[in-house]
Amino acid sequence: MRIDILTLFPGMFEGPFNESIIRRGIDRGLLEIHVHNLRDWGLGKHKVVDDYPFGGGTGMVVRPEPVFEATEAIQALADTSGAVVLLTPQGKVFDQSTALKFSEYSRIILICGHYEGIDERVREHLITDEISIGDYVLTGGELPAMVVVDAVARLLPGVLGSESSAREDSHTRGLLEYPHYTRPQSFRGWEVPDVLLSGNHALIAKWRKEQSILRTLSRRPDLIEKADLTPDERELMARLKPESDKENESALPTCGHAQS
Ligand code: ADE
Numbered sequence: 001m002r003i004d005i006l007t008l009f010p011g012m013f014e015g016p017f018n019e020s021i022i023r024r025g026i027d028r029g030l031l032e033i034h035v036h037n038l039r040d041w042g043l044g045k046h047k048v049v050d051d052y053p054f055g056g057g058t059g060m061v062v063r064p065e066p067v068f069e070a071t072e073a074i075q076a077l078a079d080t081s082g083a084v085v086l087l088t089p090q091g092k093v094f095d096q097s098t099a100l101k102f103s104e105y106s107r108i109i110l111i112c113g114h115y116e117g118i119d120e121r122v123r124e125h126l127i128t129d130e131i132s133i134g135d136y137v138l139t140g141g142e143l144p145a146m147v148v149v150d151a152v153a154r155l156l157p158g159v160l161g162s163e164s165s166a167r168e169d170s171h172t173r174g175l176l177e178y179p180h181y182t183r184p185q186s187f188r189g190w191e192v193p194d195v196l197l198s199g200n201h202a203l204i205a206k207w208r209k210e211q212s213i214l215r216t217l218s219r220r221p222d223l224i225e226k227a228d229l230t231p232d233e234r235e236l237m238a239r240l241k242p243e244s245d246k247e248n249e250s251a252l253p254t255c256g257h258a259q260s
Pocket of ligand 1 (some may be wrong): 137139141
């Protein structure tokens with residue numbers, strides 16, 4: 001897969017893609033990432049990319065010419081023109097199903113929004129998808145672009161160590177992960193659940209499924225409605241729901257620390 005990123009701050013991308021799993025994907029030839037400086041397509045001697053908003057108001061707006069010219073030049077660098085994705089707080093909120101959809105494309109072009117916004121004609125005539133990474137406003141689309149690259153890259157076959165793991169993530173199916181434990185078996189008096197030490201794989205799988213469902217019911221009930229559950233899992237969920245509701249009712253308001 002080929003990913004092109006169009007940004008006014010290419011230096012921000014120097015670190016994240018040179019480490020760890022993304023680096024491995026690039027080294028294995030599974031992923032190509034190219035970062036382009038929008039300023040290179042800026043207008044005139046000063047390489048201007050923004051201007052005052054028509055109609056007045058504060059802040060600057062990114063002009064359409066540099067964005068169109070840059071994107072068209074980038075599109076010409078490969079056989080397919082690809083999806084053109086604008087990172088903006090006004091976009092559709094990014095989730096695992098969008099990450100999966102993008103991971104099936106042969107290329108995507110990510111455009112990092114900036115300033116007060118981008119000329120509307122870019123949205124109307126160039127962009128294929130508008131993506132937000134959450135309901136908060138960042139200083140620009142660079143961090144969101146990194147989030148999208150990371151979430152998509154780990155879904156490409158061969159990028160993660162074990163190929164099946166990303167596509168079988170519980171989040172992929174709309175559930176949160178079950179709790180994980182490792183050594184030591186007893187830490188500061190806190191024990192690993194007995195079932196995980198039982199060696200009974202069927203029982204462990206059942207416990208993990210229940211934990212996954214319980215966790216999703218209590219923390220993210222909104223995910224359950226969209227979850228891709230088997231009839232057995234739906235039945236399990238119906239059985240666990242009263243238990244989870246009871247726990248939620250009695251839960252103290254959390255302040256982010258373990259209660260002692
Ligand atoms: N640019 C600024 N904030 C953003 C957000 N939450 N998601 C995507 N792009 C952004």
